[in-house]
Amino acid sequence: MSQRENRNEHPHPNRTSEAVADALERSGLSRRDFLKIAGAAGLASATGMQAAPVRAAVSTRARIVVLGGGAAGLTMAARLRSLLDGARITVVEPSEIHHYQPGWTLVASGVYSIGEVQRRTERYIPRGVDWVRSGVAAIDPDSQQVETVDGERLDYDFLVVATGLHLDYEAIDGLRREDIGRTGLTSIYASAEAARDAYEQIQAFGENGGVARFTIPGTPIKCAGAPIKAALIANSLLERAGQRGGTEFHYHTGADRLFSVQRFDTMVRDLYSEHDIAVNQDGFLTAVDVDARQATFRGTNGNEETVDYDYLHVTPPMRAHEFVREAGLAVEDGALADGGWLAVDDRTLQHARYPNVFGAGDVVATAIGKTASTVRSHGAVMPDNLVDVLQDREPSREFDGYTSCPLITEVGKAALVEFDYTLEEVPTFGFIDQGEPSWMWWRLKVHMIKPLYFNMLRGRYLR
Ligand SMILES: Cc1cc2nc3c(=O)[nH]c(=O)nc-3n(C[C@H](O)[C@H](O)[C@H](O)COP(=O)(O)OP(=O)(O)OC[C@H]3O[C@@H](n4cnc5c(N)ncnc54)[C@H](O)[C@@H]3O)c2cc1C
Structure with a gap:
């Protein structure tokens, strides 16, 4: 039996003011603290809340299958939904629960409860997008078909691989x-x-x-x-x-x-x-x-x-899921070959051998950039490039390697770490020393990053 479902949730418009209201409402911060953080740097730039470029929706009947409905899969599906009119977009994701993984360090700090880092996946499947509640078992990129673990076959014109990574605890003897x-x-x-x-x-x-x-x-x-x-x-x-x-x-x-x-x-x-x-x-x-x-x-x-x-x-060894390699989609040479990571161009996120295949999130073979913050950048690059290719153009947008995380230095303090492929800092707050551990970045981590993350899943405030 098909497990497809069509959601009726409306994507929200891209408005910074709305994000501010959202963030404040959900943050639990006092208005005073919020204004201290926001005022210190100017809120829109401080939190990097600029929207991805506005483009007129392109009319198409293309079938797009997005594998994985975690941080990257949901974000890419939401952005594609807003860029395309008439496309048949399907997300393949087995989990009913979406996990806000950046919050797990705060669970380990005794600050967040488990309930605060879990939401129902269905809330974030965009309107008009089909959800196949199953896992991918195999991909045949030559016949442009995906097979799920339940035996369903999905044909695609474009494929987005966003299945995250495999935690390889089994590689440690005895564990x-x-x-x-x-x-x-x-x-x-x-x-x-x-x-x-x-x-x-x-x-x-x-x-x-x-x-x-x-x-x-x-x-x-x-x-x-x-x-x-x-x-x-x-x-x-x-x-x-x-x-x-x-x-x-x-x-x-x-x-x-x-x-x-x-x-x-x-x-x-x-x-x-x-x-x-x-x-x-x-x-x-x-x-x-x-x-x-x-x-x-x-x-x-x-x-x-x-x-x-x-x-x-x-911290276990990590690699891409085995079906990526089995499909012939993994990188074959160099330092990243062992992990079977998805072979994409590290700027356009288009597959190196199959132009109608793209990748986003942790699965891709880039030298750096396995964070949810990176997904915000992938969201402003990959879907736009897919639309370019759909229109017989070269991909026009480039990922710069953006990677970020608030580095918790103690319970109550963090440093805000942001860098790109150059391995140089690319601070959002140019005039404050983000690398100096401070209560301010801790507050940002505890109260503001989570609402921004859930906005990202709806395709908003991409970097
Ligand atoms: C402890 C911890 C702390 C972190 N801290 C931060 C932080 O402070 N800042 C930050 O930016 N990032 C942080 N991250 C990283 C961030 O969570 C990931 O980089 C981000 O979730 C990557 O998104 P993704 O969609 O690639 O992978 P995921 O979000 O893991 O999603 C992958 C999805 O693929 C699905 N899937 C798996 N197998 C299949 C299959 N066979 N078929 C279909 N679907 C499948 C999974 O169910 C899942 O929903 C942290 C992660 C952890 C674990």
């Missing part, structure tokens, strides 16, 4: 997903529930004391700041509880840098030094013995070392 959240093993990447478990487990750890370890894998990951945030949040919670004294903190990486942007690499090292978090550049996590509470790291020279832990925060 089973069901172990996350018990006996000191945590991972805020796994789910909102796992983020809440991390919050609870750090408190239990604080009471007993011991050794805490935080890991990062050797693959590209979404929100590359989150493993750092996991360590700094845990540190802050224990400092506040007066329990940090009986604990040891270690951050493990096999990479040369803690952060790709030099300034933030230095900042994180300084913060770690200030808060007595040892940096071990001894390798990447390869195995865990959950019962014995032991973790094994393999260095770039192949040497392995096994160490004890009382609290372990794992």
Whole structure:
């Protein structure tokens, strides 16, 4: 039986004033605090709330299938819906619940509840767009067809791949997903529930004391700041509880840098030094013995070392879903080939071999840019380029690599990190030092980013 559904929700117009009202209404900020943040930089530019360019809707009968209805899939579908008149747009997404993942660090901080980071997917399927409530099993880009796990076949003229990434916990020997959240093993990447478990487990750890370890894998990951945030949040919670004294903190990486942007690499090292978090550049996590509470790291020279832990925060290796590679759509050479990421031009987001295939969000093979903030940029580029190609033109818009996240440095403070392909800072607030940890960016993170995110899902305030 087909699981299609047609939604009747009206997309809202692109108006900054409406976003301000939305943000204020949902933020829970006092008007005074709101005005402090907004007034400091001029609200529209401060929050980057400019709308994507207005274009007259193009009339077409094209069939467009969007795979994935997460941050990128919903945003691309909403923008395409506003750019095209008469197109048959279908979103393939199995989950009834949409997860606001940037909020998971705040769940792990004890600030957000799980309910605050979940919404029903159906609220964000744009009017006039079909929703197939299933997962994609296979893509045949030559016959321009998608097969779902329920056996339904969907023909397309244009395909948008936006299925995010696969968390490869299985690549770590001995680690089973069901172990996350018990006996000191945590991972805020796994789910909102796992983020809440991390919050609870750090408190239990604080009471007993011991050794805490935080890991990062050797693959590209979404929100590359989150493993750092996991360590700094845990540190802050224990400092506040007066329990940090009986604990040891270690951050493990096999990479040369803690952060790709030099300034933030230095900042994180300084913060770690200030808060007595040892940096071990001894390798990447390869195995865990959950019962014995032991973790094994393999260095770039192949040497392995096994160490004890009382609290372990794992950031798993990440890669694209296997069907991308199986379809012949993955990048085949270079540093990103191992992960099976979608082979797109890193500026236009058009597929390297199939001109009618585009990508958005975490799945694409770009050197940087696996954040929800990046999706705001993809939303102002990819759908417009698809419309160009539909009209037999070359793609006209370019993605600049924009990547951003508020880097939580303690519960109550954050630095606002924004950069692009140049790995130089591209601050929205040009005249304030965004890289200096401040209560202001924390407030922005807690109260304003979430309403902006949900506006983005409706195709508004793209960057
Ligand atoms: C702990 C954490 C903290 C983060 N912090 C920040 C932050 O501070 N700032 C920031 O900008 N970003 C942050 N992010 C990153 C951000 O959430 C992602 O970059 C963003 O969600 C990417 O959007 P996406 O649509 O590519 O992937 P997702 O939002 O993950 O969506 C992928 C969708 O594809 C669907 N899907 C999966 N398999 C299939 C299939 N076979 N068929 C069809 N659909 C499928 C999934 O159900 C899902 O809905 C954070 C992420 C995490 C986990």
